[in-house]
Amino acid sequence: MHDVIVIGxxxxxxxxxxxxxxxxxxxxxxxxxxxxxxxxxxAHGFLGQDGRSPGAIIxxxxxxxxxxxxxxxxxxxxxxxxxxxGHFVVTMRNGAERRARxxxxxxxxxxxxxxxxxxxxxxxxxxxxxPYCHGYEVRDRALGIIANHPMxxxxxxxxxxxxxxxxxxxxxxxxxxxxxxxxxxxxxxIERTPVVALIxxxxxxxxxxxADGRVIEIFAxxxxxxxxLTSPIAxxxxxAMDDGPTGPFIKVDAWGLTSISGVYAAGDATSPxxxxxxxxxxxxxxxxxxxxxxxxx
Ligand SMILES: Cc1cc2nc3c(=O)[nH]c(=O)nc-3n(C[C@H](O)[C@H](O)[C@H](O)COP(=O)(O)OP(=O)(O)OC[C@H]3O[C@@H](n4cnc5c(N)ncnc54)[C@H](O)[C@@H]3O)c2cc1C
Numbered sequence: 001m002h003d004v005i006v007i008g009x010x011x012x013x014x015x016x017x018x019x020x021x022x023x024x025x026x027x028x029x030x031x032x033x034x035x036x037x038x039x040x041x042x043a044h045g046f047l048g049q050d051g052r053s054p055g056a057i058i059x060x061x062x063x064x065x066x067x068x069x070x071x072x073x074x075x076x077x078x079x080x081x082x083x084x085x086g087h088f089v090v091t092m093r094n095g096a097e098r099r100a101r102x103x104x105x106x107x108x109x110x111x112x113x114x115x116x117x118x119x120x121x122x123x124x125x126x127x128x129x130x131p132y133c134h135g136y137e138v139r140d141r142a143l144g145i146i147a148n149h150p151m152x153x154x155x156x157x158x159x160x161x162x163x164x165x166x167x168x169x170x171x172x173x174x175x176x177x178x179x180x181x182x183x184x185x186x187x188x189x190i191e192r193t194p195v196v197a198l199i200x201x202x203x204x205x206x207x208x209x210x211a212d213g214r215v216i217e218i219f220a221x222x223x224x225x226x227x228x229l230t231s232p233i234a235x236x237x238x239x240a241m242d243d244g245p246t247g248p249f250i251k252v253d254a255w256g257l258t259s260i261s262g263v264y265a266a267g268d269a270t271s272p273x274x275x276x277x278x279x280x281x282x283x284x285x286x287x288x289x290x291x292x293x294x295x296x297x
Pocket of ligand 1: 233
């Protein structure tokens, strides 16, 4: 019986497990090894790690966590979780079971890219989700924003601080009057004919092809994919959900406690704002809160 099982060993899960190991709790971290930003060569804006590869950051974190005697790291996928007499039972894909007094879900979200040929093979390189993460690396170039979401016009208004911006409405996400005024003021070109393909040698991007046959030179595009929870375990345990602008996320209080007693959650899976630092910080909170709930029990 572990004190805590953390499912998901990326920015949020590692941060939670580290607090628990340092509080001398028996913590098991289970990780399938597929962090959301694995498509990018480098992560940016993470204090002290700016420009390092996501894999290197997580490898260092795993190494540091494993040095604590009460921490165990298990590579693999947790298939399901259930509650048995006040304890949590986690079943691995190979059928092995692990039990714990508390559980932390840090399983992240999965991106569902717009269905445009050429997107997937450029994801994280020249098809980008966040200008704060990757805008600096494509600065001073021709940049596109491919709308797939009512808030895409908001993102488009930010992009001129990184490069010459064209907002592709895809014929679906026409800016309202206020958004239009801001886009014009910010010097954003608006293109209403849908983008139907990305062109160039992937992962590079040379241009976008429009439905009317025109080709517009673009160095990189931003888009905000719809997201879904990577793991169904929160739903299996009965956790309540919230709706975010890109997809559902697990409802938690300020300390990461879900609607189910003893179940905590952290990271992208619990927030409409997706960023490694924010995921890590929420993991720290969930780790501390989980320890305190054990200490009080
Ligand atoms: C292309 C791209 C680039 C990005 N670049 C940046 C950047 O430069 N800077 C920045 O701040 N943010 C960046 N982000 C956002 C950042 O990746 C996320 O905010 C962050 O990874 C969230 O961390 P997390 O721990 O919540 O989830 P994740 O990183 O998604 O990790 C979840 C982990 O849980 C594991 N898992 C899921 N289900 C199970 C299961 N059932 N059993 C076991 N393990 C499981 C997964 O394999 C994974 O390892 C980027 C995102 C993308 C898509």
